[in-house]
Amino acid sequence: MSGRPREGGTPSVRSVVIDGPGEHRLATGPQPQPGPGEVRVAVHAAGICASDREVYDGTRAEGYVRYPVTPGHEWAGTVEAVGEGTVLLGPGGTPTELLGRKVVAEGFRACLRCERCREGATSLCMSGYEETGFTRPGAFADSLVLPARLLHLLPDDADLRAAALLEPAAVVAAAVLAAEPRAGERVAVLGTGTLGLLAVQLLAAHSPAELLAVDPRAQRAEQALTMGATHARTPGSADGPDGTGTGTEGFDLVVETAGAATTAHDACKLARRGGRVVLTGMFEPGARGIDPVHLSVSQLTVRSVFGAPSAAWSYAVRAFGTGLLDPAPLITHELPLTAFGEAIGLVGGGDPAVGKVLLRP
Structure with missing residues (x-):
């Protein structure tokens, strides 16, 4: 669940924090509130990949991680709060109701102003590297706040476990x-x-x-x-x-x-x-x-290829929604947020029986 009562009734949330190579802790703090143009998503499942292992081991290339960081760039969840004035247009160009919708989201925080972004190559943004789970707080947490413009809406009956793999997809x-x-x-x-x-x-x-x-x-x-x-x-x-x-x-x-x-x-x-x-x-x-x-x-x-532009995200989400893409068989392990240490040990351990490992808040 994304909100846990604190003393006095104030909601609190948990998050995995990597303070530096080989150092992690489970932190508890106040529930983040979305600002204008933002949403808060209750994380249903988040996948661990080799890049997260690099963050933990300290082997990720310089400039592509900023400690301390809450990792988690492969995830799916449900919108539980919407910031003031936040609007996302649906297929017909009309505003879409976001509260309660199942979603995934792009990780790159592209500027949308530079020459590369304006030609659609948002993964080549010239304003510098910023990505959820590496330089911005990620989804190894009860909830996640991010710009609504990054969201991709899923069908109401979508399997959120499988949808957590839409980032690598x-x-x-x-x-x-x-x-x-x-x-x-x-x-x-x-x-x-x-x-x-x-x-x-x-x-x-x-x-x-x-x-x-x-x-x-x-x-x-x-x-x-x-x-x-x-x-x-x-x-x-x-x-x-x-x-x-x-x-x-x-x-x-x-x-x-x-x-x-x-x-x-x-x-x-x-x-x-x-x-x-x-x-x-x-x-x-x-x-x-x-x-x-x-x-x-x-x-x-x-x-x-490094990362994915918006067009690739749209392609993957459509393929998932129509059944052409089914990531669920790749999942072999599901562990609670408190078992991050065990989960990160499974990834990169060399066991061929280990496929995709999920954390479930």
């Missing part, structure tokens, strides 16, 4: 929009973590002739077969008609989602001459680079 949607998949193409996805399995679902909706999922964890690779992949294998397994591979011909489109040391390089090697590669994983320093000779001779088109 929006990142994948940005990759798919950049990739421009075409029916009948041969497509490969490198990595079958959260991003990879969501990518498989969205790419399967474009009717590829073949959709390969590659992951060193055989169990995770095979999970992609239940989500639309036609083949699954581990890196280096033999190609051929026995089901472990797909032949020697390159792929029209390769979507990289793992961010491992070699996967950018491997994705380009997997693409056919003249093929397309989209990189969505977050690479650490020292990752193997792309061979510029191979890039030039093969005439590859390589795109990268």
Whole structure:
């Protein structure tokens, strides 16, 4: 619940606070009030990802976290308070009732004034990096206050557990929009973590002739077969008609989602001459680079994705609302807010049985 009585009847809320690398606490304070143009959302569920682990470990790149911080950038909830004069227009251009609506929201706090924002590339905002859960308070809390302009409304019957994964789904949607998949193409996805399995679902909706999922964890690779992949294998397994591979011909489109040391390089090697590669994983320093000779001779088109602009969020929310995207099977663990330490330990622990971990306030 988002409001808990304090002494004297004043509502209070809990939040996980990371004061610095390896230091976290459960804080209790007064319930935040939304200002003009803002809403307060009761958090139903919030997902933990590798980026949150980076915040906890202190390995996130400089400038992309500000301590102390309440993390939590993957979440879904219900609007429980609306600030004065706050209006969000519905599909017909008329004001929409926000109170009680199920919602998710964009994380980037784009300025909407710079050249990049004005051309629609809000994830490339030139005013500096600001994001919910990294430099602004996030959703590992009972409630969250944020600008209403960032909201995306969900159907009244939406599963808020599954909707908590719409943030990574929006990142994948940005990759798919950049990739421009075409029916009948041969497509490969490198990595079958959260991003990879969501990518498989969205790419399967474009009717590829073949959709390969590659992951060193055989169990995770095979999970992609239940989500639309036609083949699954581990890196280096033999190609051929026995089901472990797909032949020697390159792929029209390769979507990289793992961010491992070699996967950018491997994705380009997997693409056919003249093929397309989209990189969505977050690479650490020292990752193997792309061979510029191979890039030039093969005439590859390589795109990268960091976060998601508004158009990608809208795409992901529509796919979720129509049933083309179902993140629920990716959830393997749900823990209370008080178990943050246990939850962050599960993420990045290397156990292939651990999928998406949710915190439930």
